[in-house]
Amino acid sequence: MLAFLGFGKNQRFFPKHLNLVYVFRFMTMGKQPSFLSRDIISVNELSKKDIIRILDVAKIMEKNKKPLLNGKVLATLFFEPSTRTRLSFESSMNKLGGKVIGFRNPNVTSFKKGETLWDAINVIEGYSDVIVIRHPMEGAARLASEAAEVPVINAGDGANQHPTQTLLDLYTIKKSQGKITGLKVAIAGDLKYGRTVHSLAHALGLFNCELFFVSPKSLKMPDYIKDDLKEKQIKFSEHEKVSVVIDEADILYATRIQKERFPDPTEYEKVKNAYVIDSSLLKKVKKNLKIMHPLPRVNEIDISIDESGYAYFFEQAHNGIPVRKAILSLVLGKIK
Amino acid sequence: MRAYRVYAIEKGTVIDHIPAGKALKVVEILKLDQFNKIVTVGMNLESKKLVRKDIVKIENKNLSKQELNKIALIAPKVTINIIKNHKVDEKFKIEIPDFMENLVICPNPNCISRNEPTSSKFYKTKEKPLTLKCHYCEKGFKDFKLK
Ligand SMILES: [Zn+2]
Numbered sequence: 001m002l003a004f005l006g007f008g009k010n011q012r013f014f015p016k017h018l019n020l021v022y023v024f025r026f027m028t029m030g031k032q033p034s035f036l037s038r039d040i041i042s043v044n045e046l047s048k049k050d051i052i053r054i055l056d057v058a059k060i061m062e063k064n065k066k067p068l069l070n071g072k073v074l075a076t077l078f079f080e081p082s083t084r085t086r087l088s089f090e091s092s093m094n095k096l097g098g099k100v101i102g103f104r105n106p107n108v109t110s111f112k113k114g115e116t117l118w119d120a121i122n123v124i125e126g127y128s129d130v131i132v133i134r135h136p137m138e139g140a141a142r143l144a145s146e147a148a149e150v151p152v153i154n155a156g157d158g159a160n161q162h163p164t165q166t167l168l169d170l171y172t173i174k175k176s177q178g179k180i181t182g183l184k185v186a187i188a189g190d191l192k193y194g195r196t197v198h199s200l201a202h203a204l205g206l207f208n209c210e211l212f213f214v215s216p217k218s219l220k221m222p223d224y225i226k227d228d229l230k231e232k233q234i235k236f237s238e239h240e241k242v243s244v245v246i247d248e249a250d251i252l253y254a255t256r257i258q259k260e261r262f263p264d265p266t267e268y269e270k271v272k273n274a275y276v277i278d279s280s281l282l283k284k285v286k287k288n289l290k291i292m293h294p295l296p297r298v299n300e301i302d303i304s305i306d307e308s309g310y311a312y313f314f315e316q317a318h319n320g321i322p323v324r325k326a327i328l329s330l331v332l333g334k335i336k
Numbered sequence: 337m338r339a340y341r342v343y344a345i346e347k348g349t350v351i352d353h354i355p356a357g358k359a360l361k362v363v364e365i366l367k368l369d370q371f372n373k374i375v376t377v378g379m380n381l382e383s384k385k386l387v388r389k390d391i392v393k394i395e396n397k398n399l400s401k402q403e404l405n406k407i408a409l410i411a412p413k414v415t416i417n418i419i420k421n422h423k424v425d426e427k428f429k430i431e432i433p434d435f436m437e438n439l440v441i442c443p444n445p446n447c448i449s450r451n452e453p454t455s456s457k458f459y460k461t462k463e464k465p466l467t468l469k470c471h472y473c474e475k476g477f478k479d480f481k482l483k
Contacts, residue, residue: 042474116452139448139472158446160474224476 035330039145040153042161043199048206055171057326057335064325067097068334075128076102077120077144078155079135084295084317085155085164089132092324101127121147130332133157151331159195165294166199168323172316173251176290180207186245188214189255189275189300191221196294197255198225201236205229211236212245216271219261241274247284252277253292254300278302282310292316345376348395350417351407356380358411359390365406365482366399373397405439406482408432412466434460440468441481447473456483 033050040046046054074093078086081104090100117140125131125148133144134155141154141161156162174180185204187197191213201211202225211229213221213236220238229236239245246252254277262268276299277291290312293301297313305311329335354362359377362368368375376393383389398418399407407414408430418426438455449456449472457471458480469476 044474117448118452118454135448137446137448137451138444138474139470142472143448143452143454157448158473 034336036333036336037151038331039151040163040327040331041141041145042154043163043166043203046163051167051170051203051206054167054323054326054330055174057330058171058319058322060335061322061325061329068329069093069096069098069332072098072129072332073127074098074100074102074328075124075131076100076104077124077131077133078102078104079106079133079140081105082134082156085134088320089155089324092321092328095321096325096328098328117143118147125150130328153327153331159193161199162195163199164320164324164327165196166203167327168316168319169196169200169253169292169294170203171323172292172312172319175319176312176315177250177288180204180209182208183250184210184212184248185251185253186212186214186242186249187253187255188242190219190257190261191215192219193261194255197253198222200253201225202228205232205234208234212239212249213237214239214242214245214275216240216257216274218267219257242277243281246281246289247286250286250288251290251292255294256298256300275300276302277305279304279308282308285310344422345393345395345419346422348393348397348419349399350419351392351394352389352415352417353383353385354390354392354411354414356388356390359392361410362392362407365410366403368392368394371397402439404430405433405436409439409482432460432463432466436460436468439483441483442470442473443477443480444470444473444475447475449473
C-alpha cells in the first residue's frame with residue numbers, strides 16, 4: 001500500500017504538494033474503528049484493531065479531566081450483585097460528568113412479577129443513553145442489546161462473557177510491560193469454568209503471545225479454546241504446577257479454584273495448595289514479571305507477595321476506571 | 337422396472353435419499369402425523385447411492401424453507417422432488433443453512449433463549465461434525481433438539 005502511494009518508483013506520480021506523512025495519517029484515521037452506538041457484548045467480536053483502539057483511548061483517559069459525558073445518563077442494571085464492577089462503571093461515568101441510574105437488586109423491581117427482560121429494557125432505554133447490564137443467564141446482554149436502541153455494555157452474562165474485564169486485563173498487561181505482542185503469559189487456576197481466562201486466552205491469541213496453562217487435571221482449559229488457538233497457530237502448553245513455568249513468564253495470571261467445582265472434597269484438598277503463589281516461587285523469576293488476579297483472592301496469592309514488586313492486582317483493579325471511561329466515551333461518540 | 341415399490345403421487349413432495357431409519361424422524365419433525373393428507377413412508381428401500389434408504393411422499397404439500405432446513409439438520413443429503421401431474425417438476429438437494437432462526441432449542445438450560453420468549457438463533461460453525469453455535473450464549477453444540 002505504501003509503495004503504491006508514493007514510495008520508490010511511483011513517487012513522481014504523486015502530486016508534489018501532498019505531504020506523504022499527512023496522507024498516511026489521514027489513511028489510518030479513516031481506518032480507525034467507529035464505536036458510536038456499538039454494543040460491547042463479547043470479546044469474540046472485537047478485532048485486534050478494536051482492542052488496540054480501546055486501550056489507546058484508555059491511556060488518554062488516565063489524564064482526561066474534561067466532563068466528556070456531561071448530560072448523559074448511564075443505566076446500570078445488575079440482575080445479580082457484583083459490587084466492584086458496578087462501582088467501577090458508576091465511578092467512571094461520574095468522573096466524566098455523567099449521571100447514573102439503576103438498580104442492584106432485582107428482587108425489589110418488577111422482574112419478580114415476571115416482566116420479561118425484553119420489556120424491561122424497552123422501558124429503561126427511554127431513560128438512559130447507555131446501558132450496562134449484569135445478568136446470571138448467558139446471552140442476556142445480547143438479548144438486551146437487541147431490545148435497546150441505545151448501546152449496551154455487557155458486565156457479565158452468566159458463565160459466558162465479561163468483555164470489560166478482559167479489556168482491563170489487556171490494558172494492565174500493556175501498561176506493565178509496554179506491549180502485549182509476543183509476551184509469555186502463564187494462566188493458572190480453574191481454567192475449565194473461568195470465563196475470565198477463556199476470554200483472556202482468546203484475546204492474547206490475537207497478539208501472538210505464548211501461553212502456559214496451569215491447572216489441576218480436572219480443571220483444564222476446554223478443547224474449544226485450545227482448538228481456536230491451534231487454528232491461529234498460537235503457541236501454548238499445559239502444566240500442573242506453577243513452579244514449572246513461572247521463571248519464564250512475563251505475566252502470571254492467577255485465578256481462584258472454587259471448592260464447589262470438585263465433586264470430591266478430598267480432591268480439592270489435594271490440589272488447592274499447588275496453586276498458592278508465595279515468595280518461595282519467586283526466586284528466579286524475570287525482573288519484569290507481574291502477578292495479576294481478577295480479585296477477590298482467597299488464598300491463591302500469599303500476602304507476602306504484595307510487597308514483592310511483582311504484585312500487580314490492585315493496579316489491575318484500578319485500571320477498570322480508564323478502560324470503562326474509554327468504552328463509555330467511545331460508544332457515546334464523545335471520542336471518535 | 338420402477339426403482340421402488342412406493343406408489344407414485346400426482347401432486348406433492350417426495351423426500352428421497354433419507355438415510356435408512358430416519359424416515360420416521362422426518363415424519364415427526366414435520367408433524368406429518370398430524371397432517372390430514374396422505375403420507376407414504378418407504379423404509380429400507382434399495383438405492384444406488386446408499387445401501388439402503390428411506391423415502392417420504394407427501395401429497396398436496398409444498399415444504400416451506402423452514403421445513404426444508406429442519407430436514408437438512410437431521411438428514412443433510414436428501415433430495416427433494418416436487419411433483420406436478422405425476423411428473424418431477426423440480427428436483428434439488430438441500431443444505432444446512434449458515435444461520436437458523438427458531439429451528440433448534442439451545443441445549444444450555446441457563447441460556448437466555450430458553451428463559452425469555454425469544455426465538456433461538458444458531459450459526460453453523462462446522463460441517464463435520466456438524467457444530468452449531470448459539471447466538472446468545474455463544475456455546476457450540478454437536479447435539480441439539482429441534483424446536
Ligand atoms: Zn444458547
